[in-house]
Amino acid sequence: MLQELVHGFRNYLNFKRLKNRDYEFLFNLCSEDEYIVFDTETTGLNPKKDEILSIGAVKIKENKILSSQTFEVYLKPSGKIDAKSIEIHRIRPCDLEDAEEPQKAIEDFLNFIGCRTLVGYYLEFDVAMINRYIKPMLGITLPNRVIEVSEIYFEKTIEFIPQGNIDLRFDTILANCKIPNMGAHNAVNDAIMTAMIFLKLKNGYKPKRI
Numbered sequence: 001m002l003q004e005l006v007h008g009f010r011n012y013l014n015f016k017r018l019k020n021r022d023y024e025f026l027f028n029l030c031s032e033d034e035y036i037v038f039d040t041e042t043t044g045l046n047p048k049k050d051e052i053l054s055i056g057a058v059k060i061k062e063n064k065i066l067s068s069q070t071f072e073v074y075l076k077p078s079g080k081i082d083a084k085s086i087e088i089h090r091i092r093p094c095d096l097e098d099a100e101e102p103q104k105a106i107e108d109f110l111n112f113i114g115c116r117t118l119v120g121y122y123l124e125f126d127v128a129m130i131n132r133y134i135k136p137m138l139g140i141t142l143p144n145r146v147i148e149v150s151e152i153y154f155e156k157t158i159e160f161i162p163q164g165n166i167d168l169r170f171d172t173i174l175a176n177c178k179i180p181n182m183g184a185h186n187a188v189n190d191a192i193m194t195a196m197i198f199l200k201l202k203n204g205y206k207p208k209r210i
Helices: 002-016 021-027 083-089 102-113 123-138 149-157 170-176 187-202
Strands: 034-042 052-061 064-074 117-120 146-148
Touching: 002 021, 021 102, 034 102, 034 123, 034 187, 052 102, 052 123, 052 187, 064 102, 064 187, 102 123, 117 123, 117 187, 123 146, 146 149, 149 170, 149 187, 170 187
Parallel strands: 034 117, 117 146
Antiparallel strands: 034 052, 052 064
């Protein structure tokens, strides 16, 4: 209850800062059985200076992953991509030849997510990266509710090893939830795998004792 009150008050202030009323839909009430699972690939891990290179997302409705309703966009970086970062995100300069201008890409993303609850793996970082773009554009931060899958996994696992260390690496969670690894590392595939984890945990799956 308190969390809802805090969220509501923050969004009241957030709404007042909205520069473009065309985006009031972000603050609407959305169906509780719809979610957007998303992931970003970035040039680094600092939301204050690094850039988004791609965004991948998938919609969940009524406990089903709507694989026909995915979102994928590549964003033009402001400069050359560092060779070390390519080893991590595997996005090459040739992959960005037809990339969108950042503002257009973010606008398309906002229209895709609407007011739905956002789900992700270490979602705080991805939200911070999106906020880096929308704050100067719209004067706000993302008003959507958020759900962190690693937190759900932790809460379901801690009962087995209350005084132990829980491995929250993505591959470990995948294996322990018996979710197939889709192999290719990109934002859309990561979003779909995260969606599968979320639904399995949400619907009562108990991770095995590790």
